[in-house]
Amino acid sequence: MADLNLIEKHIRSVCSTVSLGLAEQALQNRVTQSWIRCLKDYRLDPGSPNPPLVVDTPELKERIERLSDIVPHAKMEMANLYQQLAGSQLAVVLTDADGVILSLVGDPNFTKTGAKLGLMEGAVWSEREQGTNGMGTCLVEKSPIVIHRTEHFFARNISLTCSAGPIFDGQGRLRAVLDVSSQSALPQQYAIALVNMSAQMIENQAFMSTYKNDYIVRFHSRPEFVYTLNEGALAFSSEGRLLAANRSALFQLGVRSVSEISGCDISELFTTALPELIARSTKSSFHPVPVYGVRHGSRFFAVAQQPENLARRSSQLFVSRVSPVKASSEAQQRQLIDMLEFGDPKMAHNVYCAKRVLNRDIPILLYGETGTGKEMFAKAIHLASNRADKPYVAVNCASIPDTLIESELFGYKPGAFTGANREGRRGKILQANGGTLFLDEIGDMPLPLQARLLRVLEEREVLPLGSEVPVKVDIQLISATHRNLSEMVAAGAFREDLYYRLQGIALTLPPLRLRADKRQLIQHVLAEAAGGDERVRIDPEALTVLEEYDWPGNIRQLRNLLRTALALCENNTITVRDLPEELLRGRHPRPRELPPSGEPALNSLEAAEREALIQELERHRWNITNLARHLNTSRNTIYRKMKRLNIRNLNSDKS
Numbered sequence: 001m002a003d004l005n006l007i008e009k010h011i012r013s014v015c016s017t018v019s020l021g022l023a024e025q026a027l028q029n030r031v032t033q034s035w036i037r038c039l040k041d042y043r044l045d046p047g048s049p050n051p052p053l054v055v056d057t058p059e060l061k062e063r064i065e066r067l068s069d070i071v072p073h074a075k076m077e078m079a080n081l082y083q084q085l086a087g088s089q090l091a092v093v094l095t096d097a098d099g100v101i102l103s104l105v106g107d108p109n110f111t112k113t114g115a116k117l118g119l120m121e122g123a124v125w126s127e128r129e130q131g132t133n134g135m136g137t138c139l140v141e142k143s144p145i146v147i148h149r150t151e152h153f154f155a156r157n158i159s160l161t162c163s164a165g166p167i168f169d170g171q172g173r174l175r176a177v178l179d180v181s182s183q184s185a186l187p188q189q190y191a192i193a194l195v196n197m198s199a200q201m202i203e204n205q206a207f208m209s210t211y212k213n214d215y216i217v218r219f220h221s222r223p224e225f226v227y228t229l230n231e232g233a234l235a236f237s238s239e240g241r242l243l244a245a246n247r248s249a250l251f252q253l254g255v256r257s258v259s260e261i262s263g264c265d266i267s268e269l270f271t272t273a274l275p276e277l278i279a280r281s282t283k284s285s286f287h288p289v290p291v292y293g294v295r296h297g298s299r300f301f302a303v304a305q306q307p308e309n310l311a312r313r314s315s316q317l318f319v320s321r322v323s324p325v326k327a328s329s330e331a332q333q334r335q336l337i338d339m340l341e342f343g344d345p346k347m348a349h350n351v352y353c354a355k356r357v358l359n360r361d362i363p364i365l366l367y368g369e370t371g372t373g374k375e376m377f378a379k380a381i382h383l384a385s386n387r388a389d390k391p392y393v394a395v396n397c398a399s400i401p402d403t404l405i406e407s408e409l410f411g412y413k414p415g416a417f418t419g420a421n422r423e424g425r426r427g428k429i430l431q432a433n434g435g436t437l438f439l440d441e442i443g444d445m446p447l448p449l450q451a452r453l454l455r456v457l458e459e460r461e462v463l464p465l466g467s468e469v470p471v472k473v474d475i476q477l478i479s480a481t482h483r484n485l486s487e488m489v490a491a492g493a494f495r496e497d498l499y500y501r502l503q504g505i506a507l508t509l510p511p512l513r514l515r516a517d518k519r520q521l522i523q524h525v526l527a528e529a530a531g532g533d534e535r536v537r538i539d540p541e542a543l544t545v546l547e548e549y550d551w552p553g554n555i556r557q558l559r560n561l562l563r564t565a566l567a568l569c570e571n572n573t574i575t576v577r578d579l580p581e582e583l584l585r586g587r588h589p590r591p592r593e594l595p596p597s598g599e600p601a602l603n604s605l606e607a608a609e610r611e612a613l614i615q616e617l618e619r620h621r622w623n624i625t626n627l628a629r630h631l632n633t634s635r636n637t638i639y640r641k642m643k644r645l646n647i648r649n650l651n652s653d654k655s
């Protein structure tokens with residue numbers, strides 16, 4: 001019994017180490033600790049030849065029954081795990097929390113030997129019964145462990161290597177252990193990694209099944225990890241109280257046990273309410289939406305799903321209990337700002353900064369190409385602010401003739417000038433009083449008006465045309481432009497003082513082609529365009545085409561294109577056939593409209609305009625007369641635009 005001598009020698013050395021006062025070192029080793037328990041607490045004899053205790057069949061049945069929320073899921077995973085490790089002489093084993101083997105899948109060559117060692121259904125492998133071993137010691141340690149050969153306490157087990165991982169339930173209770181025991185030289189790191197993954201898989205499946213009739217929130221700090229093994233999962237009651245959490249949820253939320261958060265409302269964990277998260281999830285077709293952690297403000301992506309039985313009855317029990325329509329629409333409005341990004345770092349930074357300056361009376365300047373969502377961002381800031389129930393007034397400085405901007409913005413007194421409205425006009429700045437004024441295309445504001453606007457911002461009062469009495473105003477100003485204002489300042493086309501006044505904070509919205517969350521954004525815009533119709537899908541090939549396109553018209557172009565594709569598609573699935581040829585050629589612009597060499601390149605706004613006109617021309621089969629009629633303009637205007645935008649119609653003109 002050389003092995004036994006070895007073990008006894010080892011145990012003697014551990015005990016002497018402990019008795020010599022080097023306990024700290026000994027206590028760092030989980031195997032040594034277990035040996036000490038075996039010797040001192042359980043009073044086991046390492047040389048004992050006795051096989052393990054085996055419970056009788058009725059008791060085994062009863063134990064399986066008690067673990068019925070876990071065993072069916074475990075059996076499936078055990079079969080998978082066995083297949084993954086096939087070829088090795090091993091057994092995949094499930095025990096309950098007392099170490100009783102409930103199920104075993106094994107290599108026939110190994111199960112006979114294993115049975116002699118006591119690896120069989122009904123056998124008790126708790127540490128108290130079987131000394132240091134994978135299953136039993138994992139139950140004590142409550143964490144994954146490998147017990148390799150002579151690390152076993154009993155000499156009769158030293159031919160085994162056991163890799164064991166705990167299985168917890170949604171209350172954080174240790175309910176079972178999954179173990180791979182083998183006599184072969186299975187790489188330990190590989191085996192324990194697989195065992196752990198499988199244990200987590202079992203936990204998550206059991207969680208989803210146990211709480212299927214409750215509200216489930218799945219989340220992760222990375223959107224692509226939601227719906228995977230690593231997702232955090234939380235279950236909430238119909239009253240919105242936390243019932244359960246899986247391991248990843250605890251880890252991500254930085255809490256040690258479920259009891260720390262049990263009974264919490266979701267708003268104590270994330271800056272959202274359950275009805276609102278359900279509404280947002282439904283709206284995004286269950287693609288994860290951003291939410292923020294209450295404790296540290298960290299960002300997560302989450303989806304909330306209704307109880308299965310409730311969804312089947314298509315009732316809105318929880319939602320109606322908290323008067324959903326108002327609560328969710330208000331909350332949804334507030335959360336609109338979080339829906340503007342799905343993991344793009346630049347956009348996430350923009351949202352973060354916008355939230356930081358919220359309600360602090362700091363002017364916000366938004367830069368970005370056309371269609372990147374500047375106006376939407378401005379509206380979202382307004383809705384997230386304390387001014388949400390006050391007016392939001394948007395003025396596009398580029399679309400109002402220079403002569404009218406002044407009266408449009410500042411208003412005028414009755415009879416201020418010839419042709420003025422008899423009642424006078426309040427002007428957009430005063431209309432926005434108490435709320436938010438969004439000045440789009442601020443770069444197009446004529447210089448003289450820039451001076452007046454600056455005065456409004458500095459004095460906080462407006463002097464309507466023809467009036468001598470200034471009116472106090474309180475507005476949050478958000479302005480936007482696709483132009484480079486600092487270059488305009490250098491060129492003398494924009495006032496430097498106003499430039500600095502406008503950008504309390506300047507944020508640049510990234511173009512769609514550079515967004516890291518392009519895929520999620522496409523899905524989100526599609527879900528919106530489909531009005532939340534969950535049947536609508538986009539096939540992978542079409543999605544790739546959309547992802548690879550360079551989107552000169554940004555989200556606006558994407559939205560328009562998806563709307564058309566939705567109208568064209570069959571079986572609620574958008575395929576490449578439903579996409580414009582332009583995209584399929586993978587280039588922009590199309591070869592036949594390439595500007596002749598030597599012509600100046602178009603800026604992004606012109607490129608988008610060009611794109612839009614080409615689409616319209618395509619739709620009218622390049623029939624200029626029809627298009628002019630459709631756009632309620634003259635053929636000459638279209639020809640002029642085509643010339644300016646370098647669109648050459650190589651088709652013979654059919655008009």
Ligand SMILES: Nc1ncnc2c1ncn2[C@@H]1O[C@H](COP(=O)(O)OP(=O)(O)OP(=O)(O)O)[C@@H](O)[C@H]1O
Pocket residue numbers: 339340341368369370371372373374375376377440482524525528555556557559
């Ligand atoms: N995050 C988003 N999710 C869904 N749709 C969006 C998003 N951002 C923008 N859009 C849509 O894209 C279109 C263009 O957005 P918006 O008008 O805000 O862009 P913009 O940058 O202000 O454009 P422009 O500079 O041309 O005025 C709108 O139809 C808007 O609804």
